[in-house]
Amino acid sequence: MDTSEIRRRFVAHFERNETVGAHTPVPSASLLLDDPNLLFVNAGMVPFKPYFLGQETPAYDRAVSVQKCVRTPDIEDVGKTTRHGTFFEMCGNFSFGDYFKQGAIELAWELVTKPQSDGGWGFEEGRLYPSILDGDDEALALWKKVTGLPDDRIIRLGPKENYWSMGVPGPGGPCSEILYDRGPAYGPDGDFSAEDRYLEFWNLVFMQDELSAVRSKEDFDISGSLPKRNIDTGMGLERVAFLTQGVENMYEIDVMFPVIEKAMQLTGRRYGADPVDDVRLRVVADHVRSSMMLIADGVTPGNEARGYVLRRLLRRAVRSMRLLGYEDPALPELMPVSRDRMGETYADLHTGWDRISRVAFAEEEAFRKTLQSGTQIFDLAATRVRDAGESRLSGESAFALHDTYGFPIDLTLEMASEAGLGVDEDGFRSLMAEQRERAKADARAKRGQHADTGVYRSILDEHGPTAWLAYETLETESRPLALLQGGAPTASLGHGEVGEIVLDRTPFYAESGGQAADAGIIEFDGGRLEVLDVQRPVRGLVVHQVRVVDGELGSGGDAAVLHARVDPEWRTGARQAHSGTHVVHAALRQVLGPSALQSGSYNRPGYLRLDFGWTTALAPEQVRDIEQVSNEALRADLPVGWQYMTLEEARDWGALALFGETYDNTKVRVVEIGGPWSRELCGGTHVDHASQIGTVVVTGESSVGSGNRRIEAFTGVEGFAYLARERDVVNRLTGLLKTQPDDLVGRVGDLVERLRQSEKELERLRLGQLLAGGAQVAAGADDVHGVKVVAHRVDGAGAGDVRTLALDVRGRLPGDEPAVVVVVGAADGKVSVVAAVNDPARARGLSANDLVRALGPLLGGRGGGKDDVAQGGGSDVARVDEALALVGTMVAETVTGR
Structure with a gap:
């Protein structure tokens, strides 16, 4: 069976199931979700975390999905084993308080063993070994009941292998795996730790425990049982594909091996002839596919976080091709092959190909130049090491090559080995760890969140979600639910102190979707709070960071009733800027074409910036056209409206779902300006008519990393103020130069040229004087x-x-x-x-x-x-x-x- 058929049969098996009931098919979420703990979606259950954590109520009791995933901790092992890949697809079936262990086991065993002629996968039962958590007698009895297998065919494993948690307090539970015996050629009988022999391809998580502490995979505290027991399963699509297709590993399946075949054609190397070449060919196949899928979901190459992962994948693929002897640009040859195979399932690879290819090919070209300059820098560093009588490149030098010149550490190691030198890898990795920790700290600081969200979850569990009224009103009478300082509950906040307050209802917009949080005040009897920031540390809960301006705020008593009021001028400016962002995005696509898609944004009152995927600087004429189209939309007073619909309906309607944003599968908010001219999924606050934006004044266009550009602009009063400052500058210059505004550029140009000529003459005279002696x-x-x-x-x-x-x-x-x-x-x-x-x-x-x-x-x-x-x-x-x-x-x- 090809991969698409395996995927189709999996979804159909659960969607049409009559034993426990039909499952709702849920489309794959983006690889980028708004989760402070994850760079990418790394498991099929990640989009369902709010349901498992009790933060949201699912619209269905049972679901089935095939989720795109990326895991990068094992990137160095890619190509060396049969099971390590960066991008993969995780098939999963989920029960939210519905069926439990028996249902999950029955459903999995039926699909795995049912003949292919009847719609199953047709695995031979004699090769299958279920595993359970040692001590889970219930699971043992159910496996024996459902499968008829004897005790010695059901493997008992410890919590390291067969207990699941999210690594933090919350839900957890025992696991049960299905392992496939590939035969004695892959390892000794009974050695279930040798995954090449006994390959685990399906994991069933029986989510039943409430964990109060998680210290490691094997060390945790169970405080009790969950009020609702859930099922979370994960089946590796690539693993089932290589087992059913009769190939040796995931790199040889139908959606990956064509890239290896193309690489063989380009390099003249033969897969299977040299183990070293085989690893490089597998790296190429994996990294080309993974990079393409990341770019499709909005990632662009950079030096931090997601962008750095993408850059590393692309450059490892290019370098592997060079090590295989291919010096020409490789991605234009390889990536279309991967697109054609993966595009059978993910149509956006075809519709977004112009943008995807532009980003990928530009990064390869940049890396080719990096290899030239970086090699020279390495040579200088190696010369200094030898001149100093040393034999090892310092960790600082290796880190500089990596951080400044984009050299992967393995490339530095290889070149050092060729030069007869070692590398201080411990020093390098220490500096890398420091950099990652700084990045995490910066991210936490920018988000205004604590690493441990447990205190917020407990508030949510006790009081329920915040009544969020930012769309309806600018003022509310509210009741305080919790008072925090330093991430912990506190009895009071004194004058000048900063802390956090949770209200039962709030009119304040919490920072999200690129829009800054509202400013304003919260008043109580005898005092007043200045609102500094508003965040959602856990879904459903709005938290206000405040400074006590007057009085003393207690957690009860005189603070029983509060008056929360958003600064109306702030909200007006924020609405103008957010609507202005939509207008500029639509204008951008009108001027540059539909492949110019927003990859990030930020707006605050009077100011907006919009990042978009583009590989070259815009010409001044293009920037002027974007500004003109934007202001024509304002002059036309295009209507602004919003409505709610399902995600599928929004996509069918042509609404843009922006990269990295998280959307509810059952209900999304679509904001449109001028009907189909601008339709985007958005939760921000907006004006009612485009003319209320006032003006859009583009102030700059710049690069923010390879394949990514940024436009900045002012709106509303701030836009007019910017133009007034520009007018004042022109008036002062025309006065100084005694010319008219229309002649100003020419006069300044003449002065600059005369100055340049004078400097040249001075330099000539100075040099002549020097040489005269x-x-x-x-x-x-x-x-x-x-x-x-x-x-x-x-x-x-x-x-x-x-x-x-x-x-x-x-x-x-x-x-x-x-x-x-x-x-x-x-x-x-x-x-x-x-x-x-x-x-x-x-x-x-x-x-x-x-x-x-x-x-x-x-x-x-x-x-x-x-x-x-x-x-x-x-x-x-x-x-x-x-x-x-x-x-x-x-x-x-x-x-x-x-």
Whole structure:
């Protein structure tokens, strides 16, 4: 069976099931979900977490999905094993308080063992081994009842393998796996830890426990039973594919091997002939597919978080092709092959191909340039290591190559090995860990969230979700539910203190969808709070960060009734900016084409920025066109409206679901401006008519990483204020230059050109003056054992002038006699040194490189170069004369051998 048929049969089996009831088919969520603990969706259950945590009530009791997933911790193992891949698809069936262990076991066993002719997968029962958590007698009895298998065919494993939790307090439960015996060629009988022999392909989680603490996979506390028992299963589509297709591993299945075949065609290598080449070919197949799927969901290459993962995948694929001997651009050849196979299921790979290919191919081109410049940097670093008499590249150097030049650590390791050097990997990984921790801390700070959301979940469990009224009103009478400081409950907040308050109802917009949180005040009897930020640390709960401006706030008593009021001017500006973002996005797509899709945004009152996937800078004319189209929409006073519908209906209606946003599968809010001109899924606050935005003034267009651009603009009063400031600048310049506004650019251009010409003339005169003394300097050469030696100091001269003078003086000395010229310049506390040696002097063993390397430490620096010309620098101006005096001594010692 091909992969698409395995997927189809899985969904159909549960969608039409009559034993426990039909399951609702749920389409795959994006790989990017708004979860502070995850870079990517890494399991099929992730989109259902709010249901399992009790934060939301599901619209169905049973569900089935095939979820796109990405896991990157094992990236170094990709290609080396049969089971490690970065992108994969997880098939899952879910029960939310409906059927439990028996139903899950029956459903799984039926699909796995049912003949292919009857719609199943047709696995031979004699090769299947269920596993249970050791001690789960209920699961043991059910497996025996459902399958008829004897005790010795049901494997008992410990909690490390067969207990599931999310790693934090919350739901958990024992697991039960189905393992497939691939035969003795893959490992010894009964060794169930050897996954190549006994391959686990389906995991059934019996979610029944409430965990109060989770210290590790095997160390946790169970506080009681969940009020509702749930089923969460995960079946690896790729694993079932390679088992049913009779191939050796996941890289050889129908949706991946065509990429390997194309790579073989391009490189001339043969899969199966060389284990090292096989690993590289498998890396190519995996990383090309994974990169394509990430770009399709809105990731662009960068140096942090998701962007860095994508960059690493793309560059590992390109590098693997180069190691296989293919030097030309590889992704334009390989990625279309992966698109055609995966596009049978994911149509957006075809509709979004212009954007996907533009991002991927631009990153490969950038990496090809990186390889050139980075290799030169590596060579310099390796030379310094050898010159210092060491044998290992420092962790700092390896990290700089990685962080600044995009060199993967494995590339640095390989090049170091070829150069006979080691690498301080521990130092490198320590710096990487520090960088990751800084990134996580920054992300937490920006989100205004604590790493542990347990306190918020307990508030939600006790009081239920916040009544959020931001769409209906700017003021509410509210009751305080909880008062926090430093992430923990507190009895009161005093004057000037900052803390958090949870209300039963609120008019404040919580930061989301790129829109900044509302500002305003919360008043109580005898006091007032300034609202600094508003967040949703867990879904359904709105938390206000506040500063006590007047009075003292207690958790009860005088604070029993609060008056929450949003600053109306703030909300007006926020509505203008958010609607302006939609307008600019629509204008952008009208000017550049439908592949110019928003990849991120931020808006606050009067200001917006919009990131979009694009690989080249926009021309000034394009920026002007985007601004003009935006303001034409405002002048036309396009109507702004919103309505709720299912996600499927929204997509059919042409609404854009933006990258990285999380949407409810049953109900989404679609905001439209001018009907089909702009339709986007959005939960933000908006104006009623486009003219209320006031104006859109584009202030900049720039790069924010490979394949990603950013537009910034002002709206409303802030837009008019920006134009007024620009007008004032023009008026002042026209007054100074005594010209009209229309002539201003020409006048300024003339002044700049005249200034440039004057600077050139000054430079010519200065250089002429410098070189005019060259003859006198050459005439003052000393004779040291038959060698003409010039050791000259030039105060106020920089590196360029010093080099020019040294070469000029060497050229004035007789070419048939040995000559050495060393010129040292001192300017602004810095020293520059250049040595120039002619051919007869080099024939007597003299080297410019040796001279500069000897003088560098004396001058507080370093340097080097070739035997004829070398240069360096330092910071010890006080020792310039001492260094010059050393030149004659070094020449004498070299030519006399003493």
